[in-house]
Amino acid sequence: MPNDDDAAYPTDRRAFLESVGLSAGVAALASTALPTAGADETDANDDPLPMSYDLPDLPYEYDALEPHIDREIMELHHSGHHQAYVDGANDALEELEEMRDADDFEGIKAVKRDLAFNLSGHVNHAIFWENMAPDGGGEPTGTLAEAIERSFGSFEAFRAEFTQTAADVESVGWAMLFYEPLADELIIGQLESQHLLAHQDSTPLLTLDVWEHAYYLQYQNERDTYIDEWWNVVDWDDVAERYEAACAQRGPSDEDDRGQQAEQSPYSSLPNSV
Ligand SMILES: [Fe+2]
Numbered sequence: 001m002p003n004d005d006d007a008a009y010p011t012d013r014r015a016f017l018e019s020v021g022l023s024a025g026v027a028a029l030a031s032t033a034l035p036t037a038g039a040d041e042t043d044a045n046d047d048p049l050p051m052s053y054d055l056p057d058l059p060y061e062y063d064a065l066e067p068h069i070d071r072e073i074m075e076l077h078h079s080g081h082h083q084a085y086v087d088g089a090n091d092a093l094e095e096l097e098e099m100r101d102a103d104d105f106e107g108i109k110a111v112k113r114d115l116a117f118n119l120s121g122h123v124n125h126a127i128f129w130e131n132m133a134p135d136g137g138g139e140p141t142g143t144l145a146e147a148i149e150r151s152f153g154s155f156e157a158f159r160a161e162f163t164q165t166a167a168d169v170e171s172v173g174w175a176m177l178f179y180e181p182l183a184d185e186l187i188i189g190q191l192e193s194q195h196l197l198a199h200q201d202s203t204p205l206l207t208l209d210v211w212e213h214a215y216y217l218q219y220q221n222e223r224d225t226y227i228d229e230w231w232n233v234v235d236w237d238d239v240a241e242r243y244e245a246a247c248a249q250r251g252p253s254d255e256d257d258r259g260q261q262a263e264q265s266p267y268s269s270l271p272n273s274v
Helices: 011-019 071-102 108-130 142-152 155-167 223-233 236-250 258-264
Strands: 173-180 185-192 203-209
Touching: 071 108, 108 203, 142 155, 142 185, 142 236, 155 173, 155 185, 155 203, 155 223, 173 236, 203 236
Parallel strands: none
Antiparallel strands: 173 185, 173 203
16 A cells, blocks of 8 residues: 555555545545544554554534434444444454464454454445535536536436435445446445345445444334435535546546547546446
8 A cells, every 4th residue: 555655556546545534554645534543552562563543533413414314323333333443344354463463364364354344334324424415405506417417417317316226225335326437437336234135336425324224213114204204414525526526537538539538547448337
């Protein structure tokens, strides 16, 4: 992992690392509020762990999303459930370090599974909090609105597909709007648990948690009502920023002049369709 190469870490990558509180090996990027770079995370031998994660603060108060999502849910969800994913990811990293030190990787399958589940849970929730705002709701504008119309036909069609995707999650999981860079399109995914059915290399723009811990205290088993209320707190400005950052990282779109910009795109040598 590079540590001080700004060219290798475009702004959106830096912002993402900050949003998930990744403190591993990125101290040199810490122009703002990155946590201390793992220096205070020590193993039994007082050697610093190469990487660790921290729970990010919410960008608003616990009661800020009421009446749509009440304070009790937000506090328990953030300080309890999200913290548990952070702790689980760090525990898995520590176990991996111990395996490496011992040069003994027996049982690594379970550790890798724990890391995938908990790190995905951490990232999903970090985006989920920022996708919401007290003055949210309504519809997107600008380039995001155009992209939604291009990919789904209309905002209403997008919202209907996203809502049904969330409602139909089996047991626990997420609905997510992704930017898919190969096709340069938006797609809606349905994740089971925190990490199953993930879309490789696609960038999550909008995430909706439909684990029962996200709504049961307020809505009991009425998941559909929770989803309807959640649309009132969607922060479309945040979603638009994520979309624009993902597009910038991809490089030129179909409409752009590839001859002039092809070298900037990591996808320039790949087929532009799936
Ligand atoms: Fe959750």
